[in-house]
Amino acid sequence: MNHLTDLPAWAAIPVCILLLLGSVITLVGSMGLIRLKTFYGRLHAPTLGASAGTILICVASMITFAVLQNRWILHEILIIVFIILTTPVTLMLLGQSALYRDRIEGKNDVPGKTTGEQPDTSGMDI
Amino acid sequence: MRYWFPYPLLSLALLMLWLLINQSFSPGQIVLGSVLGIAFAWAMVNLQPDKTRLKNFGVLAVLAGHVAIDVVRSNIAVMAVILRAGKRPVNSGFVAIDISLRDENALALLACILTATPGTAWLEFDRQTGVLLIHVLDLENGAAWSDLIKRRYETPLKEIFE
Amino acid sequence: MNELFIIWSILASQIVLGLAMGCALFRMVRGPRAQDRILGLDALYINAMLLLLTFGIRTANSIYFEAALIIALLGFVSSIAFAKFLMRGEVIE
Numbered sequence: 351m352n353h354l355t356d357l358p359a360w361a362a363i364p365v366c367i368l369l370l371l372g373s374v375i376t377l378v379g380s381m382g383l384i385r386l387k388t389f390y391g392r393l394h395a396p397t398l399g400a401s402a403g404t405i406l407i408c409v410a411s412m413i414t415f416a417v418l419q420n421r422w423i424l425h426e427i428l429i430i431v432f433i434i435l436t437t438p439v440t441l442m443l444l445g446q447s448a449l450y451r452d453r454i455e456g457k458n459d460v461p462g463k464t465t466g467e468q469p470d471t472s473g474m475d476i
Numbered sequence: 477m478r479y480w481f482p483y484p485l486l487s488l489a490l491l492m493l494w495l496l497i498n499q500s501f502s503p504g505q506i507v508l509g510s511v512l513g514i515a516f517a518w519a520m521v522n523l524q525p526d527k528t529r530l531k532n533f534g535v536l537a538v539l540a541g542h543v544a545i546d547v548v549r550s551n552i553a554v555m556a557v558i559l560r561a562g563k564r565p566v567n568s569g570f571v572a573i574d575i576s577l578r579d580e581n582a583l584a585l586l587a588c589i590l591t592a593t594p595g596t597a598w599l600e601f602d603r604q605t606g607v608l609l610i611h612v613l614d615l616e617n618g619a620a621w622s623d624l625i626k627r628r629y630e631t632p633l634k635e636i637f638e
Numbered sequence: 639m640n641e642l643f644i645i646w647s648i649l650a651s652q653i654v655l656g657l658a659m660g661c662a663l664f665r666m667v668r669g670p671r672a673q674d675r676i677l678g679l680d681a682l683y684i685n686a687m688l689l690l691l692t693f694g695i696r697t698a699n700s701i702y703f704e705a706a707l708i709i710a711l712l713g714f715v716s717s718i719a720f721a722k723f724l725m726r727g728e729v730i731e
Contacts, residue, residue, distance in 0.1 A: 353698045354644050366647035369692065373651035373658070375555065376688060379594075380661035380681055382558040389674055390597070390611045391568050392665070394554055396681040397594040399658065399688070402551045407651075407688050411703070414695045425496050425703065429691075429710045433684065436714035438591035438598075440680055443718055445599045445611065447725035448673040461570050461609060 353418060361417040365410045372406030379403065393445050400437040405430055480514075482521050487513035526580045532635050539632045543589055546628075550595040557595075557614050569615040570599070573608045573622040575630055582637040586629055596621075648696050652689060659685045676720045683713040 357365070375398055382395030408426040415423040452460045481487060487510070494509030495501060530536065557566060577583055587598045590610060600609040612621055662685055666678030687709040694702030 354648075354696070357644060362644045365695070366644055369651040369695070370647055370654075373654040373688070373692075375551070376685060377654050377658040377661070378555050378558055380658035380685060382554070382561070383665040383678060383681055384661050385558055385561040386566060387561075388568070389671065389677075390570075390599075391566055391613060392674065392677060393597045393611065394594050394613045395558065396662075396677065396684065397592065398551060398554055398558075399681065400684050401547060401592060401594065403688055404684070407691050411691050411695050415698070415700075418698060423499070425499055425707075426691075428493065428496055429687070429707055432707075432710040433687075434592060435588075436710075437680075437684070438588045440714050440717040440721065442587055442591050442598050443721040443725075444673055444676060444680075445597050447721045448671075449599050449609075450725050451671075451673070461572065 357414065357417060361413055365413050368406045368410035368413070372403045372410065375399065375406065376403035389448055390445070393441055393448075397437065397441065400433055404433045481517065483517040486520060487517045489513075490516055528579060528581045528637055530636060535632045535635045539629070539636070542628060542632075543593070547593050550593050554594040554613060566613065567615055568611065568613045571610050571612055571615070571621050573610065573625060575606055575608050575626065577630055577633060577638075578606075579637045582633045586633055589629055590625070596625075648692060652692050652696075655685055655689045655692065659689065672724055673721075676717060676724070679720070680714075680717045683709055687713070 354362075379395050379398030379400075382398065383392050386392045386395060408430050412423055412426045449460060490513035491506070491509040494512060495505060498505050498509075575586075577586065583601065587601075590596045590598045595613045597611045598608070599611055601607075602609075610621075610625075615621070659682055662678045662681035664678075666675050666682060669675040669678055687706045690702050690706040690709070694700065694706070
């Protein structure tokens with residue numbers, strides 16, 4: 351490896367810690383996809399990788415490039431912003447459509463519609 | 477003024493986006509970014525989104541702080557739940573909450589806050605009855621959750637938007 | 639010593655992210671229902687984006703950042719289209 355040897359110790363140690371922490375949190379989130387038993391439980395798991403994992407790894411990347419190129423590098427913030435804005439929208443819509451399908455099939459472990467009409471999704475149209 | 481700059485915050489955000497992508501603060505890029513920001517704000521007028529005015533920026537800052545704390549805390553809690561899931565059955569369930577928030581943008585923000593926090597997921601909001609259905613991963617009792625959400629998120633959102 | 643440490647920790651985090659992608663892939667292939675598969679796909683592309691970022695750190699090449707940015711921007715569109723499809727049976731109304 352070439353350039354990483356230029357990284358001074360005070361920058362290398364936080365980068366290592368952030369990278370390892372971020373990837374382990376992402377792994378735990380993805381393990382949740384396997385270990386949790388119901389779909390609605392699994393719906394919570396990817397948020398872990400999307401919020402904590404993305405922030406930690408992007409900060410590590412920011413520190414590395416800023417120290418190597420000796421100037422402020424901020425464009426990883428864009429990835430953090432996009433992921434944090436878009437993941438909730440996906441999960442919300444996915445949860446809604448799962449609820450809709452379960453109701454159509456008449457599963458009794460999901461709460462019924464409060465008004466008793468046809469399920470209307472106009473509230474959360476994208 | 478309002479005619480020429482219909483969405484000043486949006487234009488400013490687009491300008492910041494442009495400068496971050498190009499990674500330069502040269503005058504040329506600032507001019508180009510400003511032009512793009514204003515042009516896209518005009519395009520936004522044609523989409524006719526709901527007009528809301530943010531009222532209370534102090535409350536907004538406090539809310540942002542609370543959300544950050546809650547996200548960190550629930551990240552740790554959800555990690556614990558997942559790691560223990562093999563030994564202990566996960567005690568998850570649905571919670572229905574009556575909320576009185578009606579503003580579109582405030583509801584969208586509430587939805588994003590609830591879903592971005594691991595451990596709670598927004599499922600459905602019924603506009604006629606005002607009942608919000610969420611799913612909670614680590615459920616002890618539903619009443620405490622509905623109380624928490626009403627106090628911690630709904631009240632400040634009402635102060636900000638309505 | 640120092641450089642060895644950072645190289646090993648980048649390698650370790652890449653392996654861990656690869657395992658995370660494997661978990662998401664498992665859910666995508668196995669998933670009993672369609673929504674489980676979409677959830678797996680969603681987790682898969684986020685993990686892939688993080689893996690690209692670690693490759694960027696490893697090679698100091700900013701082209702990986704561009705790829706990660708595109709995935710972060712456009713990946714969710716596919717998940718939303720799938721979720722819409724599950725709900726209505728059609729994507730564009």
